[in-house]
Structures are given as C-alpha cells and as structure tokens.
Amino acid sequence: MTANTAHSRAAQDLLQALIAKASITPDDAGCTLLLQERLQALGFACEILAAGPQDARVTNLWATRNGASANAPTLVFAGHTDVVPTGPLAEWQSPPFAPTVRDGRLYGRGASDMKGSIAAFIVALEQFLAKHPSPELRVALLLTSDEEGPATHGTVHVVETLRVRGERLDYCIVGEPTAVARTGDMIKNGRRGSLGARLTVRGIQGHIAYPHLARNPIHQALPALAELAATEWDRGNAYFPPTSWQISNIHAGAGATNVIPGELVVDFNFRFSTESPHASLRERAEAVLDRHGLDYRIDWNLSGEPFLTPPGTLVQAVQQAIAAETGLSPELSTTGGTSDGRFIARICPQVIELGPPNDSIHKVNESIALTDLDALTAIYLRTLENLCVAKDTGA
Numbered sequence: 001m002t003a004n005t006a007h008s009r010a011a012q013d014l015l016q017a018l019i020a021k022a023s024i025t026p027d028d029a030g031c032t033l034l035l036q037e038r039l040q041a042l043g044f045a046c047e048i049l050a051a052g053p054q055d056a057r058v059t060n061l062w063a064t065r066n067g068a069s070a071n072a073p074t075l076v077f078a079g080h081t082d083v084v085p086t087g088p089l090a091e092w093q094s095p096p097f098a099p100t101v102r103d104g105r106l107y108g109r110g111a112s113d114m115k116g117s118i119a120a121f122i123v124a125l126e127q128f129l130a131k132h133p134s135p136e137l138r139v140a141l142l143l144t145s146d147e148e149g150p151a152t153h154g155t156v157h158v159v160e161t162l163r164v165r166g167e168r169l170d171y172c173i174v175g176e177p178t179a180v181a182r183t184g185d186m187i188k189n190g191r192r193g194s195l196g197a198r199l200t201v202r203g204i205q206g207h208i209a210y211p212h213l214a215r216n217p218i219h220q221a222l223p224a225l226a227e228l229a230a231t232e233w234d235r236g237n238a239y240f241p242p243t244s245w246q247i248s249n250i251h252a253g254a255g256a257t258n259v260i261p262g263e264l265v266v267d268f269n270f271r272f273s274t275e276s277p278h279a280s281l282r283e284r285a286e287a288v289l290d291r292h293g294l295d296y297r298i299d300w301n302l303s304g305e306p307f308l309t310p311p312g313t314l315v316q317a318v319q320q321a322i323a324a325e326t327g328l329s330p331e332l333s334t335t336g337g338t339s340d341g342r343f344i345a346r347i348c349p350q351v352i353e354l355g356p357p358n359d360s361i362h363k364v365n366e367s368i369a370l371t372d373l374d375a376l377t378a379i380y381l382r383t384l385e386n387l388c389v390a391k392d393t394g395a
Helices: 001-020 030-040 115-130 153-165 215-228 276-291 311-326 370-389
Strands: 045-048 060-065 076-081 100-102 103-108 139-145 171-174 186-188 193-202 246-250 263-271 296-304 332-333 350-353 367-369
Touching: 001 030, 001 103, 001 370, 030 045, 030 115, 030 139, 045 332, 060 153, 076 115, 076 370, 103 370, 115 139, 115 350, 115 370, 139 153, 171 311, 171 370, 186 311, 193 215, 193 276, 215 246, 215 263, 215 276, 263 276, 276 296, 311 350, 311 370, 350 370, 367 370
Parallel strands: 076 139, 076 171, 171 350, 186 332
Antiparallel strands: 045 060, 060 139, 100 103, 103 367, 193 263, 193 296, 246 263
C-alpha cells in the first residue's frame, strides 16, 4: 500500500461515516461527536459552543491543541458539518445518506461540500501529529452546523466568543470546495462583500383606464433601476472584479390586469470589492433614487464584508504544498459567493479557502473523486509541515 493509498483509505472511511449522518442544517446529526472523539484522541481540548433557539439548536465545535511553545502560531481549520437538502430522492442513483463508491467516486450528500474537506483535514492531522507530536504550531478546528442556512448562530457566534476572549488566530484554512477541475487548481484568497436591499416604491393604486387618477410605481421606478443597472460602481483591483449590482426579484400588482399597482417591491444585491465601502454604495444608490423623485423605503442587509489575504506566509505554504503534491500552480481567486471566511477574517489576518472541485455541490448525486480526496489530504498534511518551519511574512 502506497502512502497516497493510505491517505485515501483513511479519509474515505471517515468521509463515509460523516455522509451517513443526515446533517441537514441546522441538525449536526452526531457528526461533531464523531469528530470530537477523533480529536480528543489526538490531545485536542474540545468545547461545544451551542447557540440558537432550542427547536433549531446549532452545534459549534472549537477544538485546540497547543504547540510546543506559548508563542507558537495558530492555524485554524474551519468548516461545516451541515448539508443542504437532498432534492428529489428518485433522481439519486444511490441514497444520499448511504455513501456509495462507483467508478472511483464517492457519492453522497456532503461529499464535496464539505465533509470531504473535514475528513481530509482530520486524517492529515492524525498523520502530522504521529510524525510531529510536539510541533511548533498550535492547531485548532472551528466547525459549525449552521453554514448552509441563515448562518446566524454558527461561525459568527464562535468568532464573537473568541474575540471577547482575546483569542489570537494567525492562519485559517476554510475547507470550502474551491477547485475547478482538480484539487489544488484554485485557492480563494478572499471573497467579495454582499450587500442586499429590499426597495419599496410607493405609488397610488387605481383603475388602469384612468391613469391620471393613479400613480404607477413601476413606470416611475424603471428609469432609476435602469440607471442603477448601468452604473459603474468601481473597476475592481488586482484581486477583485468590479463591484456588480443585480436585481433578483420584482413584484407589483394586485393580480388583476385592470389595476395600476399601489407599490413596487424590488430585491437587489451588490457583490462588492474592497474598492467600494458598503456605506458609499448605499449612499450612491439612494442618491439615484432621490434624483428620480421616487417615494420609497429601502431596507438594507449587509451579510458580509469583503476580505482579502494577499500572498504571504499562509498563501505561500499552501501554494508550495499544492505544487509538491500535484504539480499544479494554483490560481488565486476572489470570485464566487460568500463563505464563513468573512466572519473569521474579523479576528484572523490570513484566511484562505481550499477544497475539492465544486462541480457537483448542492446537486443531486453529489460526489467527490477519491483521487481528489487523496490529494486534498496530502496538501493539508504538507501545509501543516510547511507552516511549522515558515517564518511569518504577514499578509
């Protein structure tokens, strides 16, 4: 048995055990207990930081193992045990919570997003600590069962708890599926911010045959919406694409074809770069609405600030690990949606995301190639070793 085969077999066994637990948000379904037992056997101190209402309790795990010295840097692996709903069961080739290997792939809900990354990191830790029982590195895990849902009682709760305690974090790897074709071909070294809003434009309802007695909010709002859609908010920068503004939903009308609606409701979202603070986006958008003379109300929701980790100690350690294990030169990217990295970046200066290919996530018949699982385990292991000897160059 080769070393790579040993990686794959151990990670595959753990991943199968995790997939078998139907941990649909926010139900952890026993995943954390399984992982806690493995971590405690490695000398980790494990703390459950549960949060949320009793009927939808979120399970959060904060586990730490100290390094050889008090000033050893801290590496955090962050992830989530929860998964999205299965979708139509009849469309699955095998039951979503009965892990099945076919043609070199392991099928099951959460295989790629992101129980595969959790299994790979646990196995990498076991092999790392077997070789380096007293490393010059403090290792921690932050796991939650509330990432795929509202994300209000998960990582954000743990981060705030750690912030109040004055906890020092140096590096964080979030195990989100980031690869395009092969594990290691892309690292997310940041994410755009997300600023949403619900715009309500008030008009006057009336008969459609007597428009002079009514005020159509759709007609009034369209020029403003067109201007917002055509606005160049910024041009991005070396790490981020330009900020985008997109309408996701429009609703108006009483359900009858002869009634001018009394109001128009528009949901829209900014995905924004570090070039545009969220306050300036709000001000500029409202200035457009004001200039068009709309009678409106707008409710804003900031769900995440952008974060960025420029090339430094963590990025270099991961790049070197990927090159050594796969021969790939990974692309640095900030594209895609938000992740829990946006919360962790509040207390950790260097945060990246690294996981398997994301082509099957949230889909029926979600799966991961066993070669990708093996590569990910090897990359995590080598990253741990690289960080043990790295001299911090900042972010």
